Amino acid sequence: MPTHSTQSLDVAAHVAASIVPAVLDVLGQRWSLAIIQALQQQETSFGQLLAALGIPRSTLAARLKHLQSMGCLEPAAHGYRLSAAGHALLPVVSLAQAWSGNNRVIYRHACGRDFVPVLRCAHCLEPIRARDISLEAPGEPPDLKLPKPLRRSRAEFSLPASFGAAEILGDRWTALIIALGFFGVQRYSDLARHLAIAPNILAARLQRLCEEQVLRRDGPRYHFSERGLQLFPLIVALTEWGDNWLRPPGQRPTRMAHLPCGHTLSPQLCCGGCGQPAGLESLDPAGMGVPVAEFRAGS
Numbered sequence: 001m002p003t004h005s006t007q008s009l010d011v012a013a014h015v016a017a018s019i020v021p022a023v024l025d026v027l028g029q030r031w032s033l034a035i036i037q038a039l040q041q042q043e044t045s046f047g048q049l050l051a052a053l054g055i056p057r058s059t060l061a062a063r064l065k066h067l068q069s070m071g072c073l074e075p076a077a078h079g080y081r082l083s084a085a086g087h088a089l090l091p092v093v094s095l096a097q098a099w100s101g102n103n104r105v106i107y108r109h110a111c112g113r114d115f116v117p118v119l120r121c122a123h124c125l126e127p128i129r130a131r132d133i134s135l136e137a138p139g140e141p142p143d144l145k146l147p148k149p150l151r152r153s154r155a156e157f158s159l160p161a162s163f164g165a166a167e168i169l170g171d172r173w174t175a176l177i178i179a180l181g182f183f184g185v186q187r188y189s190d191l192a193r194h195l196a197i198a199p200n201i202l203a204a205r206l207q208r209l210c211e212e213q214v215l216r217r218d219g220p221r222y223h224f225s226e227r228g229l230q231l232f233p234l235i236v237a238l239t240e241w242g243d244n245w246l247r248p249p250g251q252r253p254t255r256m257a258h259l260p261c262g263h264t265l266s267p268q269l270c271c272g273g274c275g276q277p278a279g280l281e282s283l284d285p286a287g288m289g290v291p292v293a294e295f296r297a298g299s
């Protein structure tokens with residue numbers, strides 16, 4: 001992975017000004033991912049979502065309104081359905097669900113195998129790994145007029161202490177620590193300087209990430225564990241989605257290089273079983289009901 005210290009200053013500025021914080025404002029709440037996932041296969045009514053998610057009516061209403069104002073979903077005859085931008089979140093949602101560690105199968109791929117999402121380089125088809133990527137050109141600092149991010153509800157703070165992708169994405173500091181780490185900013189002192197974050201807040205986030213075996217501490221540096229490295233494709237998918245769907249046309253997106261083939265990285269979601277590209281049209285629900293359990297409290 002890219003750990004050139006000469007690069008770290010530029011990279012820190014890049015991540016702070018990148019599309020990632022804007023994406024987190026859209027998706028960085030536990031229920032946003034669950035709602036998107038629930039709507040992936042079909043139009044769903046408010047009542048069905050309420051029953052499937054088991055969250056307070058007012059929380060669901062606020063999340064739906066926010067996702068609608070961000071252009072991810074739209075009202076339909078009998079409820080809500082995903083917009084094109086919402087459908088394009090398939091890589092983010094499926095990688096987040098897979099990372100969260102529940103091996104429950106959500107989809108079956110057209111090849112007949114259980115769908116295990118793998119993000120590959122569209123050019124050489126190698127799986128995307130952190131050590132194979134370098135920042136080619138930072139994106140323009142996005143000048144976005146987004147609705148104010150929602151405050152996290154009291155109910156979300158009091159959820160049982162499961163730790164999945166929703167916890168990473170749902171906490172802006174945690175997500176930024178991960179994003180900086182992938183581009184080589186891994187020292188405590190560098191993280192503290194670049195994030196301008198209170199020392200006790202940074203220390204608590206790092207400790208939690210170590211307890212959850214995302215990071216491991218080695219003196220002043222925090223390295224990614226094997227589990228932590230598996231978050232990298234999710235960060236790539238988030239960046240790609242933000243650049244495609246949140247950036248105003250004409251703004252320069254983030255460009256990353258895929259070192260094994262030398263091309264600018266263009267990620268493609270594939271089936272881990274057969275290696276073929278996977279989109280919603282090639283996936284069938286594998287089970288019964290609305291598949292949202294991975295993002296639910298205590299599941």
Ligand SMILES: [Zn+2]
Binds near residue numbers: 122123260262
């Ligand atoms: Zn490649």
Ligand SMILES: [Zn+2]
Binds near residue numbers: 112113274275
């Ligand atoms: Zn397949």
